[in-house]
Amino acid sequence: MASKPKTLNDLFIDQLKDIYYAEKQILRTLPKMAKAANAAEVKQAFETHRTETEGQIERLEQVFELAGVAARGKTCEAIVGIIEEGKEVMEDYADSEALDAGLIASAQAVEHYEMARYGTLKALAMQLGMKDAAKLFDETLAEEKKTDALLSQIAEGGANKKGQKAA
Amino acid sequence: MASKPKTLNDLFIDQLKDIYYAEKQILRTLPKMAKAANAAEVKQAFETHRTETEGQIERLEQVFELAGVAARGKTCEAIVGIIEEGKEVMEDYADSEALDAGLIASAQAVEHYEMARYGTLKALAMQLGMKDAAKLFDETLAEEKKTDALLSQIAEGGANKKGQKAA
Numbered sequence: 504m505a506s507k508p509k510t511l512n513d514l515f516i517d518q519l520k521d522i523y524y525a526e527k528q529i530l531r532t533l534p535k536m537a538k539a540a541n542a543a544e545v546k547q548a549f550e551t552h553r554t555e556t557e558g559q560i561e562r563l564e565q566v567f568e569l570a571g572v573a574a575r576g577k578t579c580e581a582i583v584g585i586i587e588e589g590k591e592v593m594e595d596y597a598d599s600e601a602l603d604a605g606l607i608a609s610a611q612a613v614e615h616y617e618m619a620r621y622g623t624l625k626a627l628a629m630q631l632g633m634k635d636a637a638k639l640f641d642e643t644l645a646e647e648k649k650t651d652a653l654l655s656q657i658a659e660g661g662a663n664k665k666g667q668k669a670a
Numbered sequence: 671m672a673s674k675p676k677t678l679n680d681l682f683i684d685q686l687k688d689i690y691y692a693e694k695q696i697l698r699t700l701p702k703m704a705k706a707a708n709a710a711e712v713k714q715a716f717e718t719h720r721t722e723t724e725g726q727i728e729r730l731e732q733v734f735e736l737a738g739v740a741a742r743g744k745t746c747e748a749i750v751g752i753i754e755e756g757k758e759v760m761e762d763y764a765d766s767e768a769l770d771a772g773l774i775a776s777a778q779a780v781e782h783y784e785m786a787r788y789g790t791l792k793a794l795a796m797q798l799g800m801k802d803a804a805k806l807f808d809e810t811l812a813e814e815k816k817t818d819a820l821l822s823q824i825a826e827g828g829a830n831k832k833g834q835k836a837a
Contacts, residue, residue: 509766517762518775521755581779584751588688595684599676608685608790612748615782623775626825658793 515627516572522620523563524576529613530556532586536606539593544657545603548650549610555646562639566628569636585612607658614651621647682794683739689787690730691743696780697723699753703773706760711824712770715817716777722813729806733795736803752779774825781818788814 533556537549567574589609596602621644628637700723704716734741756776763769788811795804 509763509768511768511771513766514763514768514772514775580751580754581748582751584747584749585783587747596676596681599680601676601678601681604678604794605681608681608786611790612783612786615786616752616779619775619779619782622822623778623825626822627771629826655789655793658790659796 511627512631515624515631515633516570517577518620518624518627519563519566519570519572520575520577521579521581522617522624523560523567523574525579525582525616525620526556526560526563527576528579528582528586529617530560532589532613535593536589536610539597540603540606541600542603542657545606548653548657549606552610552650555650559643559646562643566624566633566636566639569633581616582613585609585616588612604658607654611651611654611658614647614654617647618644618651678794679798682791682798682800683737684744685787685791685794686730686733686737686739687742687744688746688748689784689791690727690734690741692746692749692783692787693723693727693730694743695746695749695753696784697727699756699780702760703756703777706764707770707773708767709770709824712773715820715824716773719777719817722817726810726813729810733791733800733803733806736800748783749780752776752783755779771825774821778818778821778825781814781821784814785811785818 530553533549533553537546537553540546540549564574589606589612592602592605592609596605599605621640625637625640625644628634628640697720700716700720704713704720707713707716731741756773756779759769759772759776763772766772788807792804792807792811795801795807
């Protein structure tokens with residue numbers, strides 16, 4: 504109770520550590536999802552996003568440097584839960600033609616979590632006058648939105664239709 | 671292993687049960703967040719969304735009826751994790767002027783989870799020829815996007831600036 508009240512900068516660093524942990528978990532999970540997927544375009548989308556995720560982690564490390572804080576993650580219960588649900592889909596739908604649609608649903612939950620966090624981080628960076636950091640978040644945010652739109656497109660045009668045929 | 675492979679309809683019902691559980695958790699959490707918030711506009715945003723959430727739950731119950739399935743939730747690890755993080759913010763930032771910014775960040779993570787799920791449900795409903803269900807999801811999706819935009823606006827214009835003054 505004797506500790507100083509937390510500041511907006513503390514919130515910024517907390518959120519940064521949260522998404523840093525999350526991105527590292529995502530980096531580990533995407534190859535498993537790519538391996539599990541049936542359709543080539545779904546595999547490809549996950550593999551492309553894996554490469555993007557590496558770049559996003561590097562950007563986060565740049566922001567840690569800009570903030571003068573060691574790059575370290577902090578357990579993010581949200582991503583743990585989201586990935587856990589993705590694993591359940593992989594198990595429950597392993598032999599189902601709805602598998603790809605399920606994997607895409609999981610991936611989009613991940614994308615949206617990232618969009619929420621990067622949106623917050625960008626707003627906080629702006630308020631804290633960290634324009635370079637805001638720019639880095641913006642680059643990642645654009646990638647996340649693009650990936651989400653691509654996944655929607657695949658789901659609407661391909662993955663789900665394939666599942667329907669099996670139904 | 672003798673069980674039939676799961677279908678796209680099974681995926682639809684699984685996702686429906688997931689978001690039904692999630693919405694009920696959100697309904698319980700929003701009043702706590704409204705109570706914790708400092709700024710009147712943040713309190714108001716959470717209270718308004720609580721009322722909206724009641725309507726969204728009713729829409730889900732209509733979809734369960736359309737699908738001929740009893741309305742029942744299924745533990746959603748993702749929302750459990752997201753809400754857990756929100757509780758941490760409430761505790762860690764209880765005496766901080768960055769509290770509202772933290773609460774908004776948590777609420778936006780919730781909104782984005784909902785957007786991901788309702789987007790998937792809408793796509794699945796379309797593929798399954800459930801046009802009435804798709805329309806209901808669309809109504810909720812529009813509300814979620816509006817709430818998310820409102821929260822961004824508050825964060826950028828108000829809640830975060832207040833936090834910065836305290837820094």
